């Protein structure tokens with residue numbers, strides 16, 4: 323009998339899930355979330371970030387404060403005995419980087435349990451703000467890195483992705499160019515995931531291949547830092563990066579700060595991973611074949627892969643899977659925030675939004691929207707601007723249908739390279755609680771869609787995946803090699819599942835509309851970029 327803790331530091335908030343495993347009796351005993359804008363107003367974020375043109379950052383101190391607060395909440399949960407938690411792991415928004423100066427190791431190793439964490443970390447950062455995945459300001463650096471390594475396809479073959487603005491390597495290169503003194507004063511560059519794990523461990527934690535492959539720095543096949551990629555990024559980088567280790571590595575045990583401050587016992591602190599890699603586990607997609615679509619701040623489509631296969635158009639990514647092997651991923655930046663924008667523009671709530679989707683016809687009478695409210699990752703659009711075709715901007719219900727159809731058609735078109743017919747999609751993320759959105763997904767992909775909800779909200783699969791990874795790593799460290807099917811059993815096949823089947827007439831409509839959408843996208847790409 324044991325408890326395992328999963329944490330998730332996403333774009334908009336921090337979540338904790340505690341699972342309880344007693345033989346075959348398995349259940350989630352606690353799930354608690356903090357929202358950055360609402361619960362940490364002193365950091366002045368909007369949807370968890372600070373925006374300045376193409377630059378988008380967040381505060382590593384805010385993440386630390388949120389970690390401290392959520393750990394306190396977990397320790398006070400009525401169904402959880404903190405002294406019986408065996409292991410903790412976590413999931414972080416991918417690509418974001420944290421820059422620590424020379425004092426960090428001593429400060430992390432000697433945190434005072436009587437003082438709040440954030441106050442003790444004030445002086446440890448060599449860069450106050452962390453660039454996050456929404457940052458699009460590094461196009462020059464991307465091209466320079468690709469040129470140095472033989473072009474986009476060569477870089478994708480080496481690291482799993484061509485250079486993307488939000489990836490950590492281009493972000494590091496820009497920092498080194500813009501602020502050589504700040505870069506020089508940096509002793510360690512962490513990802514959001516490895517930074518938070520380091521705070522739990524009280525020492526530098528490793529980066530796992532799931533999150534390490536979102537940097538343009540890791541050789542995707544050997545799972546080691548690539549000397550060529552490091553050299554193409556910034557001088558002296560190797561010494562500043564933590565070690566790359568398997569996702570199930572126990573970094574250390576939970577440091578004295580957490581044990582004394584909140585009453586945790588001897589807890590294994592397991593390497594964290596990225597939110598999409600953790601979602602793969604939390605959605606139970608551990609074998610090649612099934613795909614997941616996460617409708618969160620970003621929309622992502624992902625699935626397991628046995629061997630790394632590169633998208634010939636270089637629009638998608640290959641990441642390491644935290645269950646071993648690989649995963650493919652396509653990321654769209656105009657996800658939940660675009661849906662919210664349309665909803666708010668027409669003064670609606672989610673219930674009215676869904677009602678409107680129920681009342682409008684599949685195909686929207688031929689109206690099409692390219693939903694680039696903000697710069698887009700897939701396809702790459704740096705100058706945002708929504709395009710509407712046969713679509714009146716003031717027509718609320720047509721615009722609601724148009725944004726959802728656009729998002730689903732773009733996902734279907736840009737994942738075509740993965741091959742094979744998609745038969746079943748596991749939907750996750752905040753908007754997967756909305757069955758009308760899932761119906762459009764099922765119709766566009768001509769596939770059954772399943773989603774897990776609990777008390778009307780979507781289950782946070784990234785956070786659940788982190789808790790399951792803690793369970794797996796703990797058992798492995800105790801000498802028990804548990805197959806992944808057994809690890810996820812009882813958690814990822816929920817009884818409260820929503821199932822949505824495609825409607826054949828709608829499938830036929832979208833088959834035709836997708837061709838038109840792809841043509842509109844191609845035309846628009848010729849005039850933006």
Ligand code: ADP
Pocket residue numbers: 332333334335617618619620658659661662672750751752753754755756
């Ligand atoms: P992230 O993990 O990226 O921070 P989540 O997966 O938690 O994001 O999703 C949060 C988003 O879910 C909110 O921004 C909101 O737009 C969306 N959401 C919540 N409920 C609904 C709903 N019923 N219909 C559509 N979207 C919803």
Ligand code: XUL
Pocket residue numbers: 333414415416417455488536596597598618619620621622651653
């Ligand atoms: C994936 C990506 C986002 C972030 C935030 O490549 O950029 O999905 O992980 O969720």
